[in-house]
Amino acid sequence: MTDLCEPTRSRKPSAPRRATLPQILNAAEWTFGTRGLKGTRVEEIAGLCGIPKANILYYFHSKEALYQATLARLLDIWLADADEWLSPERDPMEGMEGYIRAKMAFSRTRPEGSRLFAQELLSGGQMIQGFLKETLRAHVERHAEIFLAWQAKGLMRVIDPTHFMCLLWSGTQAYADMQVQFEALLDRESLLDTDYEAGIETFLTLIRPLFVQLG
Amino acid sequence: MTDLCEPTRSRKPSAPRRATLPQILNAAEWTFGTRGLKGTRVEEIAGLCGIPKANILYYFHSKEALYQATLARLLDIWLADADEWLSPERDPMEGMEGYIRAKMAFSRTRPEGSRLFAQELLSGGQMIQGFLKETLRAHVERHAEIFLAWQAKGLMRVIDPTHFMCLLWSGTQAYADMQVQFEALLDRESLLDTDYEAGIETFLTLIRPLFVQLG
DNA sequence: CATAAACCTGAACATCTGGTCAAAATTATC
DNA sequence: GATAATTTTGACCAGATGTTCAGGTTTATG
Numbered sequence: 001m002t003d004l005c006e007p008t009r010s011r012k013p014s015a016p017r018r019a020t021l022p023q024i025l026n027a028a029e030w031t032f033g034t035r036g037l038k039g040t041r042v043e044e045i046a047g048l049c050g051i052p053k054a055n056i057l058y059y060f061h062s063k064e065a066l067y068q069a070t071l072a073r074l075l076d077i078w079l080a081d082a083d084e085w086l087s088p089e090r091d092p093m094e095g096m097e098g099y100i101r102a103k104m105a106f107s108r109t110r111p112e113g114s115r116l117f118a119q120e121l122l123s124g125g126q127m128i129q130g131f132l133k134e135t136l137r138a139h140v141e142r143h144a145e146i147f148l149a150w151q152a153k154g155l156m157r158v159i160d161p162t163h164f165m166c167l168l169w170s171g172t173q174a175y176a177d178m179q180v181q182f183e184a185l186l187d188r189e190s191l192l193d194t195d196y197e198a199g200i201e202t203f204l205t206l207i208r209p210l211f212v213q214l215g
Numbered sequence: 216m217t218d219l220c221e222p223t224r225s226r227k228p229s230a231p232r233r234a235t236l237p238q239i240l241n242a243a244e245w246t247f248g249t250r251g252l253k254g255t256r257v258e259e260i261a262g263l264c265g266i267p268k269a270n271i272l273y274y275f276h277s278k279e280a281l282y283q284a285t286l287a288r289l290l291d292i293w294l295a296d297a298d299e300w301l302s303p304e305r306d307p308m309e310g311m312e313g314y315i316r317a318k319m320a321f322s323r324t325r326p327e328g329s330r331l332f333a334q335e336l337l338s339g340g341q342m343i344q345g346f347l348k349e350t351l352r353a354h355v356e357r358h359a360e361i362f363l364a365w366q367a368k369g370l371m372r373v374i375d376p377t378h379f380m381c382l383l384w385s386g387t388q389a390y391a392d393m394q395v396q397f398e399a400l401l402d403r404e405s406l407l408d409t410d411y412e413a414g415i416e417t418f419l420t421l422i423r424p425l426f427v428q429l430g
Numbered sequence: 431c432a433t434a435a436a437c438c439t440g441a442a443c444a445t446c447t448g449g450t451c452a453a454a455a456t457t458a459t460c
Numbered sequence: 461g462a463t464a465a466t467t468t469t470g471a472c473c474a475g476a477t478g479t480t481c482a483g484g485t486t487t488a489t490g
Contacts, residue, residue: 014456014457014458014465014466014467015457015458016456016457016466016467016468017466017467020467033337034337034338034339035253035338036251036253036254036334036337036338037254038250038251038253038254039251039252039253039254039338041446041447041448042447042448042449043447043448051468051469052468052469052470053447053448053449053469054449054450054451054468054469054470054471055467055468055469057448057449057450058466058467058468058469059467061449062448062449063447063448063449115337118333118337118392118393119251119334119337121392121393121394121395121396122248122249122251122330122333122334122337122392123249123250123251123254124249124395125395125396125399129399132395132396132399132400133399136396136399136400137399137400137402140400157420158420159417159420159421160413160416160417162400162401163413163414163416163417164417164421166389166393166396166397166400166414167386167389167417167418167421169389170385170386170388170389170393171382171385171386173385174381174382174384174385177333177336177337178333178336178381178385179336180336180339180340180347181336181340181347181351181381182381184340184344184347184348184351184352185347185351185352185355185377185381186377187352198375198378199378199381201375201378202374202375202378202379202382203382205372205373205374206374206379206382206421206422206425207421209424210421227488229435229436229437229486229487229488230487230488231436231437231438231486231487232436232437235437256476256477256478257477257478257479258477258478266438266439267438267439267440268439268477268478268479269438269439269440269441269479269480269481270437270438270439272478272479272480273436273437273438273439274437276479277478277479278477278478278479
């Protein structure tokens with residue numbers, strides 16, 4: 001997660017490095033996300049950065065290393081939202097809405113990241129086995145416990161917390177991964193803010209009954 | 216959709232053709248679904264069929280042509296389930312359950328097909344523009360009208376039919392596309408029948424309140 | 431069974447692309 | 461400002477892989 005990059009770091013990160021590295025990673029996120037690992041040409045990433053291919057291979061020993069670094073940077077950012085909104089103290093329905101909105105915002109503002117992750121899952125997720133089986137698993141289990149606690153207190157109807165969590169995840173993710181499908185179905189050049197809003201509203205309509213006063 | 220294949224068909228389909236073609240398409244569905252268009256080597260498909268690479272290029276002029284044919288065959292099968300279960304006559308909740316079960320069964324028994332479609336969407340869906348904007352769009356609109364009719368009759372709570380439809384789609388699709396993620400989260404070597412059943416149950420729990428007697 | 435169409439396949443080809451390298455240019459540090 | 465580390469870059473290489481092709485084999489049809 002830290003430095004998959006070159007120098008032995010006998011100095012602090014130099015100016016050109018600070019400028020070039022993020023640029024490469026951004027371009028890589030876009031390209032890997034829309035073309036996949038195999039479909040991506042290092043030269044295309046280079047082109048997006050306006051630098052020669054060899055320069056990228058200087059910072060990252062291989063295309064695959066760049067892929068992993070791109071993925072790693074993404075996963076780091078990934079989990080914060082959920083922890084902020086889904087906490088035991090917060091009001092359940094308020095937390096759910098916050099989480100869904102945050103996740104949906106991610107799909108809207110950074111769709112390539114979503115797609116990169118999806119690409120990786122589709123092709124078997126070899127590169128993120130560790131993340132899936134440790135970090136993400138712990139993450140989901142933590143939230144599952146929150147749901148179970150809510151259910152025990154009568155604040156939430158009984159529902160399998162893990163599958164429910166996955167349903168939230170996939171439903172929001174879909175607005176990035178299946179963006180073209182939504183555009184076709186809604187007859188849009190590109191999705192509007194109101195479309196994402198309608199998606200959120202649909203979700204909330206479905207979820208609200210889980211949290212109505214039960215007794 | 217019909218014949219993207221070779222001969223001028225001055226005879227009826229020959230025996231070797233009837234034997235080889237489906238074999239190729241099956242192998243192609245698996246390979247394209249897990250490796251993507253670029254990631255797939257024609258030779259791997261050939262290997263799965265136990266025939267030489269050149270034989271595949273005899274039936275399909277190019278890798279891309281085979282990709283399109285594979286996709287086309289998939290899309291043909293795709294829409295039948297929905298039409299069977301979501302019809303105006305049928306009891307709403309019964310239809311919903313039937314549809315979800317059918318869609319989930321597809322994700323379980325033919326995950327590579329699901330993944331192939333997802334791959335195509337992720338990379339922009341260039342190959343299936345027509346399908347998305349015409350066939351699928353009409354399909355979804357038809358079902359949206361059924362939902363609206365139910366809502367007008369007071370048989371279903373008000374919810375955006377298109378977004379709701381997409382949510383059903385993506386949630387069931389996820390059990391194929393994000394299979395590795397589910398396996399990691401549920402700590403399974405591979406998903407069990409009970410896992411898919413739990414997924415269905417979670418879905419139904421969420422959907423049922425839409426169809427309770429309203430008045 | 432003749433014969434034309436369809437099918438099969440090994441070998442060769444052309445291209446694309448990830449990666450290397452050495453030499454030049456730039457930057458950080460004393 | 462000297463100098464050592466870092467960065468940049470074009471040219472080149474090697475392997476992978478889609479595609480062609482010619483010649484041989486099998487199959488359908490009369």
